[in-house]
Amino acid sequence: MRHIPEEPEAQGAPPRVPRQRSTGAVPTSADVARRAGVSRATVSYVLNNATAVRISEPTRRRVREAARELGYVPHAAARSLRAGQSRMVLMPAPGAPVGALYHRFFHDLQWALSRLDYTVVQYGSAGLTGDEAALAWAELRPVAVVAPGIHELGPAGVAVLKRSGARAVITVGPCPVEGAHALLTDHGEVGRCAAEHLLARGRRRLGVVMPEQPALAVYARARLAGVRAAAARVGAEVTELPLAYEETAAARLAADWPERGVDGVFAYSDEYAMLLMAALQDRGIRVPADTAVVGVDDLMLGRLLRPRLTTVRMDLPSAQELAELVDRTVRHPGTSPTVRDLLGVTLVARESS
Amino acid sequence: MRHIPEEPEAQGAPPRVPRQRSTGAVPTSADVARRAGVSRATVSYVLNNATAVRISEPTRRRVREAARELGYVPHAAARSLRAGQSRMVLMPAPGAPVGALYHRFFHDLQWALSRLDYTVVQYGSAGLTGDEAALAWAELRPVAVVAPGIHELGPAGVAVLKRSGARAVITVGPCPVEGAHALLTDHGEVGRCAAEHLLARGRRRLGVVMPEQPALAVYARARLAGVRAAAARVGAEVTELPLAYEETAAARLAADWPERGVDGVFAYSDEYAMLLMAALQDRGIRVPADTAVVGVDDLMLGRLLRPRLTTVRMDLPSAQELAELVDRTVRHPGTSPTVRDLLGVTLVARESS
DNA sequence: TTGAAAGCGCTACCAG
DNA sequence: CTGGTAGCGCTTTCAA
Numbered sequence: 125m126r127h128i129p130e131e132p133e134a135q136g137a138p139p140r141v142p143r144q145r146s147t148g149a150v151p152t153s154a155d156v157a158r159r160a161g162v163s164r165a166t167v168s169y170v171l172n173n174a175t176a177v178r179i180s181e182p183t184r185r186r187v188r189e190a191a192r193e194l195g196y197v198p199h200a201a202a203r204s205l206r207a208g209q210s211r212m213v214l215m216p217a218p219g220a221p222v223g224a225l226y227h228r229f230f231h232d233l234q235w236a237l238s239r240l241d242y243t244v245v246q247y248g249s250a251g252l253t254g255d256e257a258a259l260a261w262a263e264l265r266p267v268a269v270v271a272p273g274i275h276e277l278g279p280a281g282v283a284v285l286k287r288s289g290a291r292a293v294i295t296v297g298p299c300p301v302e303g304a305h306a307l308l309t310d311h312g313e314v315g316r317c318a319a320e321h322l323l324a325r326g327r328r329r330l331g332v333v334m335p336e337q338p339a340l341a342v343y344a345r346a347r348l349a350g351v352r353a354a355a356a357r358v359g360a361e362v363t364e365l366p367l368a369y370e371e372t373a374a375a376r377l378a379a380d381w382p383e384r385g386v387d388g389v390f391a392y393s394d395e396y397a398m399l400l401m402a403a404l405q406d407r408g409i410r411v412p413a414d415t416a417v418v419g420v421d422d423l424m425l426g427r428l429l430r431p432r433l434t435t436v437r438m439d440l441p442s443a444q445e446l447a448e449l450v451d452r453t454v455r456h457p458g459t460s461p462t463v464r465d466l467l468g469v470t471l472v473a474r475e476s477s
Numbered sequence: 478m479r480h481i482p483e484e485p486e487a488q489g490a491p492p493r494v495p496r497q498r499s500t501g502a503v504p505t506s507a508d509v510a511r512r513a514g515v516s517r518a519t520v521s522y523v524l525n526n527a528t529a530v531r532i533s534e535p536t537r538r539r540v541r542e543a544a545r546e547l548g549y550v551p552h553a554a555a556r557s558l559r560a561g562q563s564r565m566v567l568m569p570a571p572g573a574p575v576g577a578l579y580h581r582f583f584h585d586l587q588w589a590l591s592r593l594d595y596t597v598v599q600y601g602s603a604g605l606t607g608d609e610a611a612l613a614w615a616e617l618r619p620v621a622v623v624a625p626g627i628h629e630l631g632p633a634g635v636a637v638l639k640r641s642g643a644r645a646v647i648t649v650g651p652c653p654v655e656g657a658h659a660l661l662t663d664h665g666e667v668g669r670c671a672a673e674h675l676l677a678r679g680r681r682r683l684g685v686v687m688p689e690q691p692a693l694a695v696y697a698r699a700r701l702a703g704v705r706a707a708a709a710r711v712g713a714e715v716t717e718l719p720l721a722y723e724e725t726a727a728a729r730l731a732a733d734w735p736e737r738g739v740d741g742v743f744a745y746s747d748e749y750a751m752l753l754m755a756a757l758q759d760r761g762i763r764v765p766a767d768t769a770v771v772g773v774d775d776l777m778l779g780r781l782l783r784p785r786l787t788t789v790r791m792d793l794p795s796a797q798e799l800a801e802l803v804d805r806t807v808r809h810p811g812t813s814p815t816v817r818d819l820l821g822v823t824l825v826a827r828e829s830s
Numbered sequence: 831t832t833g834a835a836a837g838c839g840c841t842a843c844c845a846g
Numbered sequence: 847c848t849g850g851t852a853g854c855g856c857t858t859t860c861a862a
Contacts, residue, residue: 150618150642152855165834176858178831195640200616201554201563202855210554213769217599221581226833228574231601244818246570248584262642263553265503287548291505299500323849371780402781425748425778427724474759518847521841522846529842531847555839558854 138184151194160190166192171198200243204265209289213237213450214266215255217248218359220339223393225421226272233270243267255281262288268395268450273297273309273342280343292453294446298346299462303454307441309467311343315350317469318390318418318436319360324338325477327416328360328471333400336368344392351390365389367396374403381407387415388477394419394426394435401429401476416477431475439468503548513543520544532616555594557618562642567619568588569610570601573692576746578793579625585796586623593804595621599602599751608634615641621803626650626695627660645806647799653816658806660794662820666694668703669821671771671789672741678830680741681713681768686753688745688794689721697745700773704743716740720749727756734760740768741830747779747788749774754829755783767830784828792821 133335153171157164162183169177169185190196204210215230234244247264250258258281261269269290271277279302282293286303293304300306315332322330332351334344348364355362363386367373381404391397397419401411410429411417419426428447455457510517515536522530523540527828543549557563570585587597600617602610611634614622625675629806632655639656646657653659665796668682668685675683680825707713716739720726734757744750744826745822750772766772766786772779772788779786806812 150640163831165833165835165858166857169832172857174858180831183831195614195637197615197637197641199558199618199855201558201618202838204856205552205554205558205840205854206856206858208838217587219582221577221584224577228579231570231574234570234650235603238601244601244603245855246600246601248587248591248597250588250597259550262550265552265554283551284548287503288550358854369777371777386813391635399780423721424724425751428751429782504843507839517839518841518843518849518851519847521847525841526844533847536848552839554852556841558840558856559840560836561854 125439144387151196153196153198155194156187156196158188159194162184162187178227201311203419210265210267211242212264212266213242213244213268213270214261214264215244215246216261216272217246217385218272218339219250220337223395223421226421227440229440229443233446235445236443240447242450254278255284257281259286261285262290262340265289266293268292268454270294270446270450271304272297273299276342277301277304279303282296289438290343291457292428294450296446298342303461304447305461306463307446307449308463308465309438309440310465310469311346311467311468312350312353313469314420314436314438315347315352315390316348316354317418318347319351319354321356321418321434321471321473322388322477323392325388325412325416327401328358329363329385329387330355330360331363331367331384331386331389333389333391333396334366335396336366340392347390347392350465367400369396369399371399371403373389373407374399378407378409380405381415389415391417391419394421394423394433397435397476398426398429401433412475412477416472418477422472427474429476434474435472436477437470437472439470441467478495482812498539504549505553506549508547509540509544509549512547513539515540527593532674549646551754558730559641563615563618563620564595565619566595566616566621566623567595567614568597568599568623570599570626571612571692572603572606576748577694578775578791582793586799588799589796590803593800595803607631610634610635611637614638615643621645621647621807622808623647623649623799623803625659626652629695630654630657630809632656644810645803647803649799651695656814657673658802658814659816660802661816661818662793662798663818663819663822664699664824665703665706665722667791668700668705668772668821669707669790670703670824671773671809672704672707673740674824675769676711676713676772677741677764678741680698681711682716682738682740683708683713684716684718684737684739685743686718686744686748686749687718688741688774689719693745698747700743720753722752724752724756727752728759729738731756731760731762733770734762742768742770743773743802747774747786748778749781750786750788752827765828765830770823771830775825780827780830787827787830788825790823790825793825796821 153164153167157167170184237244249260254276255278262284282303285293295301295304296307298311330346352362397417403416419433420438422435426435505518506517510520520540523537589598602613607629610630614635635656638646648654648657649660651664685701705715750770754770772786775788775790779788
């Protein structure tokens with residue numbers, strides 16, 4: 125049920141008559157042309173500062189003035205329809221709340237891409253995941269797509285996007301996808317790094333806090349695998365510890381801590397680490413004496429707790445760098461997809477381990 | 478410098494010849510029509526499940542199959558150009574990093590709007606603010622705009638958006654804007670609430686932590702004004718305390734704390750409160766004995782510190798509610814802009830005050 | 831230096 | 847029941 129603007133002219137007039145715009149409608153370049161007494165072509169030339177044609181200065185002024193008076197704003201969709209290509213980079217929004225680090229990274233990326241004259245759009249495709257979502261994204265005909273790993277975009281989805289004109293499809297996440305450039309954030313490395321630290325401190329019964337948000341599962345599993353690998357090398361035990369981000373859940377976990385016999389914990393993030401640490405301390409379990417705790421993200425707040433929180437810092441790829449990859453790929457779409465590992469990992473040892 | 482796809486046919490052939498698509502190009506509804514042996518109109522009817530016309534079942538099947546085989550994806554821009562209206566709700570992205578609460582709220586809003594069949598797009602307009610940005614937004618011809626107060630959208634910007642076809646412009650922030658619906662988040666109330674709590678606890682020399690991010694200034698100032706108002710009523714003193722979100726800055730602030738003689742602090746957020754509290758404790762200043770501390774946001778982490786952080790909880794409008802306002806306004810654009818106060822404020826007293 | 835006109839992909843009228 | 851076709855707003859080639 126679409127609503128078409130009121131245009132009551134039902135007479136069988138020849139269609140080529142330039143219609144008089146009713147006053148309420150949004151002004152088009154034709155309106156500007158009429159007002160300035162020139163053709164639409166001239167309007168386009170002037171407003172786009174076309175260099176290939178010379179337009180006299182008085183005409184330019186008249187056009188610009190008419191545009192200003194009418195409050196003319198060009199229609200981006202019409203423009204890119206005509207051009208056959210937009211400069212829109214689509215970044216699917218994460219389907220669930222994610223960390224502050226993520227938001228900062230994407231904010232920076234937006235900024236860097238804007239500098240390269242791309243229009244960055246975050247598009248929330250509620251509910252849909254993976255290849256279904258790709259169809260919705262493809263309708264927008266983005267010139268590039270930067271998809272966080274969370275979306276579980278598969279090879280089919282990548283193909284859909286490319287067929288619909290996307291010149292660059294870049295995934296950022298733990299696993300590469302056939303056909304797309306991949307910025308590999310190797311979360312296994314995060315787990316490995318934390319685990320090796322705990323093992324070096326003599327811990328042999330490791331717990332791994334697994335957040336319950338499904339959106340984080342892909343990262344959590346990758347990190348867990350890293351821990352497992354490191355632990356296997358020295359024959360240490362690994363226990364999964366599912367934990368909702370709530371005080372009561374943490375208290376429950378802490379309640380039967382002694383039975384578990386865990387002496388070193390790798391939490392999914394600093395926030396989970398702090399949550400658990402507080403619950404442990406409330407139960408009289410000493411950190412790090414009884415149980416060492418390691419988080420991820422190097423949040424400011426981790427430094428404020430006592431004991432100060434040991435953490436794994438992830439050095440994300442610079443937004444600038446990623447923006448340049450997007451731009452390069454858009455300009456030379458022929459190059460075969462690369463897989464680059466872009467996650468530097470550093471352990472920041474503090475007092476909790 | 479636009480790049481037009483390779484179409485080398487330079488012959489002066491009559492233009493009405495339906496061009497054969499080269500294989501690499503992205504398939505259009507015309508391609509589907511050709512393949513199914515029907516007209517473009519029929520394709521449109523079938524793929525949009527048009528009820529006004531009856532299409533035979535075999536034809537439907539043929540069309541759908543052809544679309545699937547070609548990997549046809551409709552072109553959203555072309556569609557809304559034709560329709561004269563899109564269902565895109567534009568949410569300008571904040572120009573600077575903001576809190577987790579904000580992200581959660583916008584995530585929920587996205588979801589609620591998607592349920593109402595709107596396409597939600599977060600658009601990063603790097604650098605531009607206020608009415609400049611409005612021009613960029615207007616090019617996208619959104620049917621509605623939900624703008625956080627941070628963007629300092631003025632009456633002129635609202636007018637531009639409306640003239641370009643936006644049927645609903647809704648600002649969310651501390652001050653209403655002429656011509657737009659306003660969801661007033663009265664941050665003065667936040668400051669007032671915190672200040673009255675501190676005053677009731679007998680504090681008479683209040684400090685107000687002001688974050689240095691310019692993007693937060695509009696909120697910080699509103700909250701400060703609330704504190705001032707409450708303090709004036711009982712003749713208490715108010716000092717502004719600029720603070721960057723860094724440990725060293727907090728340490729500097731704590732260093733000359735005794736000279737300041739501040740006995741109660743209202744921090745901009747829980748995060749700033751925790752930062753300051755840690756610095757104060759490091760200097761041997763007792764909280765709350767020497768100085769009481771109140772934050773904002775009721776973050777989980779504030780409950781984990783000792784002393785537990787007193788905080789002001791903001792009850793944001795439910796995303797559902799806001800989404801319905803958007804929808805209602807889009808459908809009845811005539812209604813005059815409303816100003817609604819949607820920020821409930823509750824003080825959560827804990828141990829730090 | 832300017833204008834006429836084609837056409838990007840799509841949908842909705844109106845005829846057959 | 848299906849097809850032809852006009853036209854949404856814009857850019858760009860070609861002709862004047």
